[in-house]
Amino acid sequence: MKFRKKILCIGAGYVGAPSNVMIAYKCPDYKVTVVDINAQRIAAWNSDHLPVYEPGLEELVLQTRGRNLFFSTDIEKQIAENDIIFVCVNTPTKTFGAGAGMAADLQYWEKTARQILENSKSPKIVIEKSTLPIKTALAMERILSSGKGDITFDVLSNPEFMAEGTAINDLENPDRVLIGSHETESGVAARAQLVEIYSRWVSPEKIITSNIWSAELSKLVANAFLAQRVSSINSISALCEKADADISEVARAVGTDTRIGAKFLKAGIGFGGSCFKKDILNLVYLCHSYGLPEVAAYWESVVKINEYQQERFIANVLRSMFNTLAGKKICLLGFSFKADTADTRESPAINITRMLLAEHAEVIITDPKALGNAAIDLANDKGKISFIEDPYQAAAGCHALAMMTDWDLYRKLDYRKIYKSMVKPAFIFDGRNIIDQQKCFEIGFNVFPIGKPALTHF
């Protein structure tokens, strides 16, 4: 079959693969190839066991793979053959040198830019989909224009706003698609090609175009605002616990104000995931580098409250369980950073496990999808940890349950059966406020919610 256009995606991770699967699904006349340096990941994308779990993703892969969607490790050949290139490589927080612990580590991204330059024999549109510091497109353009040939490259910024766990729905029905470009003739023409792709399924008023720096910055700011709401409600949950208010009631009263809105106002053990913390720290670093220490401090406090919330959670577990956890069995319900994903990157459960181990507790971890990743995350941690997929088996013989992830499954467990199998007095620390706390209290549990009075039998 002759395809109308050929699209390449570099980086077959949580963003690159699902977003390009969606393009392949919506544009059957486009050939979409996804490449990665990680051969194991590519093999998994070509197998029956996809490396990323997202509701609805497998069905789309099965419909498109081999038709107009291909996964490959031959990056150089694919760069040469394709006209439109999405760059979706990872941009983690730098762990070394200047800006360590804050700035974005751009080594993977820069390698890709150089690889594109070296292997291009025809003009390309290069699209930043990774989340990047403002002005990265300028650096990309400088690298791409450093070649001797006369090949032209147009760089666009098209940050991805999908959320893990709801990626397919978010990609199919986005709130908006943002495309940043230069206002030059070729910039506008390149932008039009990308608009054409999204127009296949996204209505025109949802496709926003902007200047390239605004697009880069908007992604960092969107994540910073989302995380800020989580930290804002969590900070108030601490106050509720002291003052006998109920965070759910406060969130409801506040969120019904249409100027504020009800979303992202659920108190819990804090945000996780690969993006929020990394992107805020990146923003903080940018503010420092532009000489704006007050702005940097404002955003940094969002991360500090997130850490405080986890420390507070463990302090509460320790205090409530008679100030000693040594030798006690604590069952963590969930390990992924949120429901409907196996992703455990920056999951609060990692820190909480480590804090429990530091108290010499025995940690039993259960999760319907994330136990493989949990075992990798904790491979170097010393202490007693076990991984049990069945929540009933995991909870049996434990002193306490600690809710880490808002999996729907945990709302529906038979807590009476679980209670019977546990050591008494039995505790539940509902780090996500998802269980029927009153019912669990009536069953016999001592229940410790977030931001609400505890329900105890003492």
Ligand SMILES: NC(=O)c1ccc[n+]([C@@H]2O[C@H](COP(=O)([O-])OP(=O)(O)OC[C@H]3O[C@@H](n4cnc5c(N)ncnc54)[C@H](O)[C@@H]3O)[C@@H](O)[C@H]2O)c1
């Ligand atoms: N995960 C999310 O929910 C999300 C949402 C929006 C934006 N983002 C951003 O998208 C980017 C990617 O995130 P992710 O979660 O998909 O990361 P990921 O780690 O899951 O995937 C990145 C992939 O890029 C590959 N890679 C790295 N260097 C490469 C190279 N030179 N050539 C080919 N492949 C290479 C890696 O092997 C990896 O498979 C990041 O900048 C992130 O901030 C992520």
